Amino acid sequence: MNAIPDYMTDKHRHCDDIFAEAEAEVAKSNWNLAEQKWQAFTLELELHLQAEEQILFPEFEQATGMTSGPTHVMRMEHEQMRGLLTSLNKSLAEKNSEDFLGFSETLMVLMQQHNMKEEMMLYPMCQQNISDTEQMTAQLKQHCD
Amino acid sequence: MNLSGLNFSALPEINIIFRFFVCAVLFALGGALLILISGHEVWQTRWHPNMLAITHCFTLGFITTVMMGALLQILPVIGGIGIPKVKQVANTFLIFHVFGTSSLIASFIWPISILKIAAVILLSFGYGIYLVALISVLVKKLSQGSSIVTIRFALCALLFTLILGLLMLARNLGWHIIPFDKYVTDLHAIWGIAGWFSLLIIAVSFQIIPMFHVAPEFNERIRNYLPWLIIVLLLSVIISKGHVQELVFLLLIVNSLFICYLCYLLSLRKRKIPDTTVNFWRFSAVSMITVFILYLLPENLLMAFGVEQPTLTLAAMVIFLYVISIIFGMMLKIMPFLSYTHLQQRCLLDFSLMQLLPNMHQFLPPKHGKKLFYLHLCTALVLVLTLIFNQFYLLLAFTLLMEFCWLLVLLVRCKRLYNATIKQIEN
Numbered sequence: 348m349n350a351i352p353d354y355m356t357d358k359h360r361h362c363d364d365i366f367a368e369a370e371a372e373v374a375k376s377n378w379n380l381a382e383q384k385w386q387a388f389t390l391e392l393e394l395h396l397q398a399e400e401q402i403l404f405p406e407f408e409q410a411t412g413m414t415s416g417p418t419h420v421m422r423m424e425h426e427q428m429r430g431l432l433t434s435l436n437k438s439l440a441e442k443n444s445e446d447f448l449g450f451s452e453t454l455m456v457l458m459q460q461h462n463m464k465e466e467m468m469l470y471p472m473c474q475q476n477i478s479d480t481e482q483m484t485a486q487l488k489q490h491c492d
Numbered sequence: 493m494n495l496s497g498l499n500f501s502a503l504p505e506i507n508i509i510f511r512f513f514v515c516a517v518l519f520a521l522g523g524a525l526l527i528l529i530s531g532h533e534v535w536q537t538r539w540h541p542n543m544l545a546i547t548h549c550f551t552l553g554f555i556t557t558v559m560m561g562a563l564l565q566i567l568p569v570i571g572g573i574g575i576p577k578v579k580q581v582a583n584t585f586l587i588f589h590v591f592g593t594s595s596l597i598a599s600f601i602w603p604i605s606i607l608k609i610a611a612v613i614l615l616s617f618g619y620g621i622y623l624v625a626l627i628s629v630l631v632k633k634l635s636q637g638s639s640i641v642t643i644r645f646a647l648c649a650l651l652f653t654l655i656l657g658l659l660m661l662a663r664n665l666g667w668h669i670i671p672f673d674k675y676v677t678d679l680h681a682i683w684g685i686a687g688w689f690s691l692l693i694i695a696v697s698f699q700i701i702p703m704f705h706v707a708p709e710f711n712e713r714i715r716n717y718l719p720w721l722i723i724v725l726l727l728s729v730i731i732s733k734g735h736v737q738e739l740v741f742l743l744l745i746v747n748s749l750f751i752c753y754l755c756y757l758l759s760l761r762k763r764k765i766p767d768t769t770v771n772f773w774r775f776s777a778v779s780m781i782t783v784f785i786l787y788l789l790p791e792n793l794l795m796a797f798g799v800e801q802p803t804l805t806l807a808a809m810v811i812f813l814y815v816i817s818i819i820f821g822m823m824l825k826i827m828p829f830l831s832y833t834h835l836q837q838r839c840l841l842d843f844s845l846m847q848l849l850p851n852m853h854q855f856l857p858p859k860h861g862k863k864l865f866y867l868h869l870c871t872a873l874v875l876v877l878t879l880i881f882n883q884f885y886l887l888l889a890f891t892l893l894m895e896f897c898w899l900l901v902l903l904v905r906c907k908r909l910y911n912a913t914i915k916q917i918e919n
Contacts, residue, residue: 460833
């Protein structure tokens with residue numbers, strides 16, 4: 348898996364898996380397990396967002412000269428996700444499943460839409476414009492795994 | 493790759509989409525009122541003028557209005573590009589469409605020339621403007637191949653359905669461009685239901701099933717070949733006049749397999765939390781399979797069960813139990829999603845404002861969605877009863893009014909919360 352789109356898409360799916368597991372545990376009011384799954388998800392998500400913001404996007408911006416284009420929008424959406432994580436952490440701490448599921452639905456839809464833009468447009472653009480994609484994928488792996 | 497072609501913020505104003513949805517619900521309420529005042533005799537033949545009016549309240553009035561509104565939102569999300577001057581195009585189309593469809597419905601009840609002429613002119617202009625705008629986008633090379641290809645086919649089907657409809661109206665005005673033939677009406681209905689409705693449902697499903705439910709992607713072969721298979725079958729209906737029944741049978745098989753496969757994917761979804769939309773999908777699957785089984789039964793057996801108008805019964809079941817069920821399920825997702833997405837755009841310059849945003853369940857509480865599902869089940873049951881025992885039509889009108897009034901309440905409630913949040917953000 349040396350191509351950027353393959354590796355990053357795979358990470359998206361992995362995040363979805365843990366997110367769905369955490370959500371299911373909240374729905375069943377298994378709070379301890381939900382807490383564990385949720386911590387695993389937030390760590391995984393944060394590493395993924397950091398890998399993009401600190402490694403992938405700067406390289407793409409340097410290669411294309413586009414600093415206020417798609418990467419700018421993606422960074423803003425990352426901040427929106429982080430904002431929702433705060434609300435979700437609060438609901439989890441209060442063991443408020445109704446609020447949690449309302450915010451998790453919101454985050455899930457936001458993430459899916461965001462992922463779609465990255466997978467369909469941004470990652471293929473990165474693959475096409477970044478000169479050493481194997482080296483880039485290795486750097487991303489090193490950060491996330 | 494054309495980097496400038498990317499458009500991440502081509503979403504049309506939320507007011508436009510809500511306007512489409514509200515107009516759609518008003519058409520459905522109009523249909524319910526027509527059922528109320530038309531008496532039981534309209535259920536004895538699909539050719540009764542009031543039955544034609546009622547049918548168009550739900551097909552052109554409700555379903556098509558929702559779909560045309562949703563397309564404005566779907567294209568920027570899945571194609572990465574929106575239609576140019578979306579506000580002007582959408583508003584102009586909606587005005588022409590609402591008055592054109594109203595004239596058409598009225599012309600079935602009062603067959604006077606002025607109404608028919610108004611319908612021909614208004615619908616031609618309205619759809620002409622919208623379709624030209626859409627085609628100008630869809631001819632470009634866009635991302636999300638299979639969905640975009642299927643949307644293109646769906647729009648071709650809409651265009652063909654419209655042209656046939658307008659030609660039939662023209663014929664009623666004395667312009668004999670096409671002969672009077674039941675076959676032309678069947679063609680109009682088949683292309684409308686199996687082409688426009690079902691192809692657009694398929695196109696959108698390819699995207700929203702993985703996106704909203706975190707389910708596996710549709711099989712690549714299905715994504716690539718299913719739309720082609722349907723369009724080939726639809727084209728075959730045009731050229732093989734003597735084999736319409738067999739081709740409708742094949743179209744029913746294809747749609748039944750599609751919806752069963754979709755439910756199978758939903759069963760594999762990662763998000764195993766209660767979700768009314770999934771219930772709507774499952775109900776539509778059961779409905780489609782029921783229609784398929786009924787279609788296989790010989791006419792005399794159907795008669796024995798009290799189904800005296802098989803074509804009317806099956807068409808009503810496909811439209812209301814299959815298509816409208818799916819549309820309701822999608823609306824339950826789209827309304828809160830749109831509201832949240834648009835509010836989010838307002839917070840891009842100041843993320844601290846995000847804490848003011850309601851979550852998706854506050855826009856549309858799950859228990860309200862569940863109530864819509866139960867109302868829909870109730871209406872579906874009464875519809876089947878009315879198709880067999882026509883005297884139930886008053887109860888059908890009542891349940892329809894209840895169901896669509898509730899949908900209107902959900903729309904208004906969602907929009908009011910949106911407006912209240914905007915006020916808070918602006919203060």
